[in-house]
Amino acid sequence: MTSVPAQLFIVLVSLLLVLPAVEAVEAGDAISLFLVEVLCITSICVCLGVYARKRNGEV
Template identity: 70%
Template sequence: MTSVYTQWFIVLISLLSVLPIVEAVEDGDAIALLLGVVFSITGICACLGVYARKRNGQI
């Protein structure tokens, strides 16, 4: 299984390779999109962690 850092790197490179194709996307929009993706994934992982702890009776 590949490491988490390798998977994040692949996702980041794929997003960065797609963004320059669209001419309407400026630097600020690209940064906002990447931050939104990172915060969304972090939030989903946090919610899954809380759910797993509740399910195991640790909380």
């Protein structure tokens, strides 16, 4: 099984490969979509970190 950073890198690269294929969106739309995806992934990681700390009784 691959590590989490490797999995995140694979997901981000696959999303970047999909974005140029859609020619109907403008560059601003593509950039904002990419930033939202990064924020969502970061939010999920933060939530998992908080959950793990609560589960271990550190919070």
